[in-house]
Amino acid sequence: MTARPVETEAVADEHAVLSVDNLSVGARHTPLLHDVSFTIGRGERVGLIGESGSGKSLTALAVMGLLPEGLQASGDVRLSARTPARRNLLGVGEREMARVRGDGMSMVFQEPMTALNPTMRVGDQVAEVMLLHRTQPSRAAARRRVVELLEKVDLPDPAHLARSYPHELSGGQRQRVVLAIALANDPALLICDEPTTALDVTVQATVLDLVVRGVEARHAAMLFITHDLGVVATVCERVLVMYGGRIVEAGPVQEVFADPRHRYTQGLIGASDLTGAEGRRGRAALPTIPGSVPPAGRFPEGCVFRTRCAHATQRCETLPPWVPRGPHPAGETAYGHACVHPAGGGTT
Amino acid sequence: MTAETGSGAEPRRGSTGAEPPGVRTGSGAEPRRGSTGAEPPGVAIELREVCRDFRRRRTSLTQPAPVVRAVKDVTATIGRGERFGIVGESGSGKSTLLRLLCGLDQPTSGELLVEGRPIHDQPARRLGWLRQRLQLVFQDPMSSLDPRMRVRDIVAEPLVAQGRHEGNRERVVELLERVGLSADVADRYPHQFSGGQRQRISVARALAPGPDILVADEPVSALDVSVRAQVLNLIDEVVEAFGLTLVFVSHDLSVVRHVCDRVAVMQRGELVEVAPTEQLFAAPEHPYTRSLLAAVPDLHQALAGRTAQDLAAGVARRGPEPGGTA
């Protein structure tokens, strides 16, 4: 896929909030992300799954313009929020990006302990993001809005809670405050990077619910990053499967998880499914993917999964092309796979 | 965390908390491969009203330091050869209980017997026998191996600590091969291995003294999904092959369900429910168990249409979540 002319792109993906085209990220000698392309429409919830080192967090950071020092991104990232997607965000300066972050798009990180400033009252931290982007006319108005926002994430006694410091809250409460900050300016895109991984399972359930409700209420697009297939299937409509810095499969959650095509997706589902469809698998040995995820930059040429794939042949040494699996409103990158000997279906 | 105030509303004890009947309850539902007949009967670990209090930092000069009861009246019996799971969320006291089981900490009150011998009133130096019988596998593959030691010395550590120096080299090779690593890794350092391989080394170290009981503390929570299955299979294999008693602590219900014969659910320092695995998952009795089960995002159920709202509703309906630690 070569980059199409800028004007046609903006018209073609009119419904798209985020369109990422041929995004590549790398350090000086180590390529980390290759040709990542996807779009997310208004109100659409898309999951990005993969194991550690697959590049899923890097994708989020590249979109947010928050790549760590020493990493360069190339490609095309467009966000259609308050203003239509005229510019490639990768070419935009830091000051411009700062104006977009927390306003047009915002992010919830994994670690609720470090995402808040320990020396600032949580209410002030929520108010700050609104004052910064001037979405509230005055400090007093922002304060009133803070209480509303905290109430929306089901925090008890929000007026009182706004005056407490982060260390006085539990992990789940802190993550709700982080979510309130992320949603404060009604972003067009919410990116969640493993937002519930550090939380207990009962807390996770309520936070996931709040995330979905918050996004639905704003008709916002969401990119939800996780390694937990159960979470993705619960929260998202569509899923992107990443391995070795490439998207190897994409499609609606139902189709991808019930009938995976790429051998990696198939292996991942097999290895993570401890219960089996009937509730319990028994104590039979679990299917595994041999070996372990190579360190960054050490993935093979051609198909990134071929060194761990039982079906690998010589054909896998060249990069498998993207095979669209069916029509999808979000374009051909939204539904398909990159595998020359796919699993399942056959006829489709 | 919705209502910190309402946290005391639940009755403390469900129908179960009390000791499960004797040996290997309910494992009958799941005959263990190959070893059913040769099982030596008996009790591996017995806990009798075990409590552990911690003193908080003093907040006032005049008042005594507040006391927190991390483990409350825990009574349980773990049969020899049983695979016993302990499930709980953060702050449930499961880590404290685990340290007590392993003789790394002493209970404030109550009795704790391993293979019939008391460990609750013994100083560390008189627990040498326990170190041979009971070994541990830890959660964090990065922190559980000393970065400055070679794999050879790590695996041999339990032997050296017990004064064994002869034949360790051969034993280490044997153990490494047993856990699926090649002998030539013995001279490497831990940082040269991936998380899954490090857990294999951890298992090899635990097997070194030839223990009867293996205690696994969240052994797969830090691993990638594709590697998790490998390590779970390995644990299953060695428990089976050496006829070990397994105590498996985890926050992940689906993992415990896969691994264990019997499961204890812990909340705020208490065992609120102990039941054979299938019974616990099919018909949970305690409200807390029910809310835990309702909260787990499961792939199959999600594909069948269960949403995040359903998960949250399940938690809310089954009573308030436990108060978070501030």
Next chain:
Amino acid sequence: MSEMQGAPAAQVVTPDDTTPRPRGRALNPSLLIGGAIVAAIVLLALLSYVWTPWPPMRVLPVEPYQTPNAEHWLGTDRLRRDVLTQILVGARTTLYVGLVAVGVAAVVGVPLGILAAMSPGWLGQLVMRANDVLLAFPALLLAIMFAALYGGSTRVAMIAIGIATIPAFARITRSGALGVMKTEYVVAARAAGRSPLGIAWRHVLPNVAGLVIVQASVSFAIAILAEAALAYLGLGTPTGQASWGRMLFEAQTTLRSAPHLALIPGAAIALSVLGFNLFGDGLRDWLDPRLENR
């Protein structure tokens, strides 16, 4: 080993091809350069026992305040002594003071720090409070007290400096050791039946060694400078002996007329401080298996 029988044959996993193979550790540039500087200073100090350009500590029948020339490579001082000879002989005192002071501090401070970290309760508290009291004493004050009791000499000075440096070692060791004590490999060692002493020796010490080495190189520099200050106050190296610190302070009165007399020992001190710091950093990295093959 009988229990090994009957085990199903496991699939053998060799480490990935991507894992770096141990190739032995490369010497890093810090270690090489620092090591070369330290080695050069040690060699010069040793050389001074068998050869110096002029007889040491001798007032020569020559002009004072000479700038460097063919006869006296680094010039002569107020007392008509050859500066190069003084530098060579002074290297002995300087090294001696630095090494003994750091040695005293490390030998006492490191075990104290480990003890404080490993004993929860009152013992650890007591050690650290005692440490804080000692920390409140400036090295100079301690040295003055010592000099008043035992008379001023190089040995008294360096022991005083060493004692004053103990808290620095104890503190840094304790903070490092506290971190190590929290790791699961220490719990694993306890569960394996290792004694506290064994844990301190096999796990804690190797893992705080990096911190201690860096502290040692910093303390070494401070010790050299402290010795110079004490010498100046007449509490350390007496007038008749050479040390870089003494030379520096003797040159102070003639800073304008003969700056080289201050510059030369100053440069020697700076170079050795740099050398020890580089050497310390390099050694720390070299000892860390995680930094292999970088």
